Amino acid sequence: MSQPLYLQLSEQLGYLTWPLFICAFLSLMIILERLALMLYELPKRDAWLTQLRQQARSATPEQRQELMAKISQGRSMLAKGTALLLSHGEQSRAMREEIVSLWLVKQKSKLLSGLKILQIIGIITPLLGLLGTVLGLIEMFNQLGLSDGPVTPSQLASGLGLAMNTTAAGLIIAVPAITMAHLFTLWAERRCNKIAHALNLLNLWLEGFDQALSIGSDSAAQLCSKAATCKEATCQSQTASIDKTQTATDAQVVGQPS
Incomplete structure (x- = not known):
């Protein structure tokens, strides 16, 4: 046994x-x-x-x-x-x-x-x-x-x-x-x-921060797209700023007496 x-x-x-x-x-x-x-x-x-x-x-x-x-x-x-x-x-x-x-x-x-x-x-x-x-x-x-x-x-x-x-x-x-x-x-x-x-x-x-929950979860394609969008927006902003400056300069030149 x-x-x-x-x-x-x-x-x-x-x-x-x-x-x-x-x-x-x-x-x-x-x-x-x-x-x-x-x-x-x-x-x-x-x-x-x-x-x-x-x-x-x-x-x-x-x-x-x-x-x-x-x-x-x-x-x-x-x-x-x-x-x-x-x-x-x-x-x-x-x-x-x-x-x-x-x-x-x-x-x-x-x-x-x-x-x-x-x-x-x-x-x-x-x-x-x-x-x-x-x-x-x-x-x-x-x-x-x-x-x-x-x-x-x-x-x-x-x-x-x-x-x-x-x-x-x-x-x-x-x-x-x-x-x-x-x-x-x-x-x-x-x-x-x-x-x-x-x-x-x-x-x-x-706190009201847009896109906060997507930080760190974006794919590579989304990041590239956002980067391109941001770059394009920056370029447009810079172009608009240059145009405004040029317009102001032209206005000053026109306003001066000959």
């Missing part, structure tokens, strides 16, 4: 069964919780921002109310930050920027929550595996010291098995923990930057 899984692990890992099991459990829970947070922050949940960029060109009270109603049920951080920004729409631009800045600091701490523990687990578990290696070697040498006859493989098996099993278990826990901690950190920083960029554009939009 096969033994329960816990008894099998106890035989293979010895005294380090519970410490390694706790580290593995904490790592799994943190990784699952971070993955769930990533699902809440999927880009498709912020589709309203794409629609707003296509439709709105300047902030009006009606558009503000419509946007508030649209994001009132949103669960993403960007939706909550936009709601906070719109709720303080009557404040000055500098005050809104300060409020959003403080809010972003708090949200970044939430996105990075638990990742330090995951990194610590990734550091501790290889050391626990190394400790198991030392304990396994000590047990092996004790077995050899109690034997008066020749050394047999069975005398080496238990000690070397404990040494190798604990080292392998520590590395199996540490590698995913460290890898996921770094990946989640990169994702959190990137997400915070995207949220800050979007809120800055929305703040300009509230």
